[in-house]
Amino acid sequence: MDKVLIGQALERVREVNPLVHNITNVVVTNFTANGLLSFGASPVMAYAEEEVAEMASIAGALVLNIGTLNSDVVESMIIAGKAANKNGVSVIFDPVGAGATAYRTETAQRIINEVNIAVIRGNAAEIANVAGEQGQIKGVDAGDMQGDFAxxxxxxxxxxxxxxxxxxxEDIVSNGDATFVVSNGHPILTKVTGTGCxxxxxxxxxxxxxxxxxxxxxxxxxxxxxxxEIAAQKTAELGPGSFQIEFLNQLSHVTIENLEQYGSFRKL
Incomplete structure (x- = not known):
């Protein structure tokens, strides 16, 4: 893997404008939609059991996010996930707050057991709890968890x-055989709700x-x-509100050249 392949992937997102079906939480819906639009994707938020299978089957990807849970949404996620699997649509899962309550942990594990997931994205505590390990979780945020995250x-x-x-x-990506560490990002991301989602x-x-x-x-x-990083630099003296707006701008403006200049990753 090199920066050429990464730049080509960014270019394809902008060219294809993929439909991303999100069953996500009520806290982040608007920010998620605006962020995807800024980046060059096409977001849709469909939750009803009556339509999620149809929507998931025509999407480029399905994102399942358990940030604000209820039984109806969980059933919609399972229906959508199985429809995505049937139609070769990648399913991305965010087990928000897994470990905070038994219901969250059990729901996350149920989704993983019943749906073929392409990518699971979470903080270390969420991933540990989904995997059946003990991890510190505070609400939906990670505690001071220590260990070998890779x-x-x-x-x-x-x-x-x-x-x-x-x-x-630092961010870790692994398929069990190959593991990569990505060092990009900025601490101010933790001051804006929904940046992980x-x-x-x-x-x-x-x-x-x-x-x-x-x-x-x-x-x-x-x-x-x-x-x-670019948004944080441009709003360094202004705070998280200004950062959030500029971040949406930079999601739209980030270029292959930016990735080549500032991208930082390594294989373990």
């Missing part, structure tokens, strides 16, 4: 036969145009992280 990502990927993305100070949907946009889920994930992380 090893956790690889073990979880092998367990579920999927690609695992663990995001944090939007990242999951951006991974979906890349997965819609790139069948190699490892490459799609690394390309999404670098593109997203570089856009955040």
């Amino acid at each position: 090893e956790l990502a690889a073990a979880t990927a092998k367990k579920f036969k999927t690609v695992v993305v663990i995001t944090g100070k 939007l990242l999951t949907s951006v991974i979906g946009a890349f997965a819609a145009v790139e069948k190699d889920a490892v490459l799609a994930s690394v390309a999404a992380l670098i593109s997203y992280g570089v856009a955040a």
